[in-house]
Amino acid sequence: MTTESTTEPRREPDRRARPHGKVRRRLGALLAITAALVLTGGAYAFFLPNAPTATAQQDAGLVAKGQELYNAACITCHGSNLQGVDERGPSLVGVGDAAVYFQVSSGRMPLARQEAQAVRKQPLPQFDPDTAEGRANLDALGAFVQANGGGPEAPMQTGAALRGDDPARGGQLFRLNCASCHNFTGVGGALSSGKFAPSLTPPTEEQIYTAMLTGPQNMPKFGDRQLTPDEKKDIIAYVKSVTEGNNPGGYNAGGLGPTTEGVIAFVVGLASIIGFAMWLGAKN
Known part of the structure; x- marks a missing residue:
């Protein structure tokens, strides 16, 4: 007696390519790339500073004016390339226009003489920050140093x-x-x-x-x-x-600190008591 097999023959997978699937994947990849490019371009346009058209020309003129001022007032001590001169002045590379403003507007530069510390004095008339001309010259000199040496900006x-x-x-x-x-x-x-x-x-x-x-x-x-x-x-x-x-009140004793008045009162009072005691002892 023979038994017939009830097992159905295995179906081979359909290996025929599905055109609509490939097209969908390609469209998805294209859309993803397009979205990434749009986002990148938008971020770049958002964070990009304004186009340096007239500003660049203005800055170039400001730097050129600053170079003239530098050659007239600073080059002897700081060198033609901001590199400094031995026993005269340090390098200005990396000091920035912030240092230029502080040192020149406060009269510390140019130095009157070599000493332990540059002292505050009246600035040169052409660099007086209280005048429009002086302020403009300070900006120009700082722009020249900033453009050629970099550093902190004012x-x-x-x-x-x-x-x-x-x-x-x-x-x-x-x-x-x-x-x-x-x-x-x-x-x-x-x-x-x-x-x-x-x-x-x-x-x-x-x-x-x-x-x-x-x-x-x-x-x-x-x-x-x-x-x-x-x-x-x-x-x-x-x-x-x-x-x-x-001052909140009272004598500030030169503003030497929050407890100055108390210290002075203590010292003066103690000295007075000691003096009075010595006088009594001498009298007896």
Whole structure:
């Protein structure tokens, strides 16, 4: 007796290509590439600065004017390529226009003579920041140094716009980063090797800001990673609040610190008691 197999024969898979499947995949890939290109182009157009048309020409003219000023006032000490001159002046490569503004507007440069520290004095008339011509010349000189040496850039804002909205936070940051040299109220103090931390009363907001950026003399540099621009502005707000005659009352004893009056009263009182005791002893 024979048994018939009930197993159905295995069907071979249909290996014929499906044209609509390939077309769909290709269209999907094309759409993905197109979307990526559109997103990339949009992001580039969004973050790309304005086209440097007239600005580039204006900057070129500003740099050329700055070079003339540099050749007339700075080249003797700092060299024709900002490389510096031995025993005359350091290299200006990497100092940026922030250092140019601070040093020149405060009269520290050009140096009157070689000494332990450059002191503040009246700036040259052509670089006086209080005049329109002086400000324009400072911008031109800074543009030349910035274009050829790079470095920190001076802030775009000026004056009261550089004062932050939180002087209390500025006071905390000042006590943490600055008071050890400049004293609690910014009156300055002596350092080693004939150097000193200057008083913060004369400097303008721009000069304080550019000093924090560039770290003149023994002062450390406070870039935007160490102190954000807003934190710098809060420090400036605090400094101006304590250097513009804002005394809460009483004799400020030169503004040497928050406990100065108490220390003076203690010393004077103790000396008076000791003197009176000695007088009584001598009389007896």
